[in-house]
Amino acid sequence: MKNESLRARFDTLNLDSDTVIDVIQLATGKRIVPGRTLLLIDEIQEAPRALTALKFLKEEKPELAVMVAGSLLGLAVKRDDEEEDQDAAEKSDERKASYPVGTVDYLDVAPMSFEEFLWAIGEEMKAEYIAAEKWSAIEGFHEALIDLVRRYYLVGGMPEAVKTYAETRDFSEVRKVQKRILRDYDEDFAKHAKPRLLAKIRLMWESIPAQLAKENKKFIYTALRTGARAREYEIALAWLLDAGVVHTVANVSTPKMPLKSYEEFGNFKLYVHDVGLLAAMCDVSSSILLDKTDVFTTFNGALVEQYVLEELVSLGIKPYYWSPDNARAEIEFLVQGDREIYPLEAKADTNLRAASLKSYYDRYAPSFEIRVSMQKRTSGSRIEDIPLYGIPSISRLVGVCGV
Numbered sequence: 001m002k003n004e005s006l007r008a009r010f011d012t013l014n015l016d017s018d019t020v021i022d023v024i025q026l027a028t029g030k031r032i033v034p035g036r037t038l039l040l041i042d043e044i045q046e047a048p049r050a051l052t053a054l055k056f057l058k059e060e061k062p063e064l065a066v067m068v069a070g071s072l073l074g075l076a077v078k079r080d081d082e083e084e085d086q087d088a089a090e091k092s093d094e095r096k097a098s099y100p101v102g103t104v105d106y107l108d109v110a111p112m113s114f115e116e117f118l119w120a121i122g123e124e125m126k127a128e129y130i131a132a133e134k135w136s137a138i139e140g141f142h143e144a145l146i147d148l149v150r151r152y153y154l155v156g157g158m159p160e161a162v163k164t165y166a167e168t169r170d171f172s173e174v175r176k177v178q179k180r181i182l183r184d185y186d187e188d189f190a191k192h193a194k195p196r197l198l199a200k201i202r203l204m205w206e207s208i209p210a211q212l213a214k215e216n217k218k219f220i221y222t223a224l225r226t227g228a229r230a231r232e233y234e235i236a237l238a239w240l241l242d243a244g245v246v247h248t249v250a251n252v253s254t255p256k257m258p259l260k261s262y263e264e265f266g267n268f269k270l271y272v273h274d275v276g277l278l279a280a281m282c283d284v285s286s287s288i289l290l291d292k293t294d295v296f297t298t299f300n301g302a303l304v305e306q307y308v309l310e311e312l313v314s315l316g317i318k319p320y321y322w323s324p325d326n327a328r329a330e331i332e333f334l335v336q337g338d339r340e341i342y343p344l345e346a347k348a349d350t351n352l353r354a355a356s357l358k359s360y361y362d363r364y365a366p367s368f369e370i371r372v373s374m375q376k377r378t379s380g381s382r383i384e385d386i387p388l389y390g391i392p393s394i395s396r397l398v399g400v401c402g403v
């Protein structure tokens with residue numbers, strides 16, 4: 001909401017629907033006709049009481065279609081760092097603005113998936129064949145598709161970065177966009193977080209690449225600073241999650257249905273929400289990725305895990321990971337299907353040794369295991385090999401309905 005006068009009016013006006021409509025009409029010079037007008041309010045987080053006004057518009061003008069959007073909107077509809085505020089009882093009127101629960105539908109718009117990336121850059125035919133799982137036809141284009149996956153690692157799914165790549169095919173221009181987005185994030189951290197929380201948010205955010213570069217990618221608080229404890233950073237983590245810029249994948253030492261019931265709180269891996277931004281945070285160059293060097297070895301497959309996680313999330317799958325006590329084995333992701341739990345290993349290269357999968361199979365004997373790698377689609381007696389570009393097929397394979 002860039003209109004300063006309109007934003008100021010929302011802070012003071014009565015929230016009945018007629019007043020809200022009158023103010024918006026006068027501020028924009030556009031007539032609002034219920035039943036014919038779509039009212040779109042962007043950056044609504046700048047005026048929290050405008051969120052509350054949605055309730056009255058819904059109740060009193062149900063024929064008026066209203067859509068709102070905003071960056072870091074999750075922070076506007078949750079308490080963010082109130083838990084840290086010792087004077088929460090003295091919140092300002094702005095903080096008292098309430099989210100109209102049950103009145104609106106809430107949609108979290110994630111970065112573009114690999115399939116959407118293909119559509120955006122003119123490779124819709126390949127996207128259609130992958131979606132149809134026509135593996136015999138796709139096989140001859142396997143290397144080209146793997147090359148496109150590598151390009152997606154660099155570009156990611158942020159719409160402006162994808163648009164820039166589609167128009168220029170210039171990775172240096174894409175990186176400029178990504179660096180600006182990262183700067184914007186930092187400015188948003190400073191704008192929306194309280195000063196005493198800001199340092200912790202930045203520390204957690206900036207530590208993600210180093211945490212993912214470890215062989216054991218479990219998030220370690222002491223890597224932030226010596227002596228750091230989870231309880232000191234819980235609010236910072238919650239803030240980043242509410243902002244929608246990170247994902248957590250929790251450990252499950254006992255993979256039973258439902259996985260949520262066996263989640264180990266405080267034992268998790270932390271990822272950013274976009275693989276292209278992760279590449280930009282690490283200054284991974286296009287030549288390293290596209291020339292097929294040992295980047296995946298030196299970066300311990302972090303980009304691959306980040307990519308696989310995003311693809312799973314885009315399918316509506318909430319993954320966990322398996323790392324039992326007193327064992328070196330680790331399965332990067334566990335997927336809960338309709339009848340059982342399936343282990344999923346993400347391989348960064350063509351080396352398909354699967355010691356962790358074997359360890360898991362020996363303990364739990366699932367119907368099959370999933371391995372995502374740079375190899376072509378094959379189906380064995382125990383392991384289903386899925387190419388990196390074919391992750392959407394996992395939904396059908398395990399019986400998960402995507403969203």
